[in-house]
Amino acid sequence: MRRSAANERERRRMNTLNVAYDKLRTVLPEMDSGRRLSKYETLQMAQQYIACLMEILGEGSPKQSPQK
Template sequence: HSLHVPVQQNANHSPQFKQSTRTITKSRRYQPPPPQLLRMRRSAANERERRRMNTLNVAYDKLRTVLPEMDSGRRLSKYETLQMAQQYIACLMEILGENAGNQTPEK
């Protein structure tokens, strides 16, 4: 019995044997990052989220400035701002549609 199995033969018909070249490596266990690194990452993520929310709030404030003012005198919530913007856009589209029908073609 042979331990090696012929895989193929080359041009001079001498058998080439498949050799096991498996190397044994020590597997490295997962090392969680040190607490200081985790705190730094969390702090950076929190800062990015604060910037994102600030940018979003600035955009809502800009949107509120172009909407008609309400009689209540209080600032609209984000949801109310979006609802009002939808209604305002619908009204403007309706006005534009009515005006487009009233215009006479120029000669």
């Protein structure tokens, strides 16, 4: 009984995580390949996209600390 409850909690947790990845994919630029990005590729693309947007805004790369 406890095992099935734990399994159900894990299924809900994974579903929530997958929904979050799907939402993240909707705000990333489209890929030419036409296939869905993997979770790893989604995180990589998000990191690159954020760095690109920061560069456009003139804030440099995300690894740089703001100058005072």
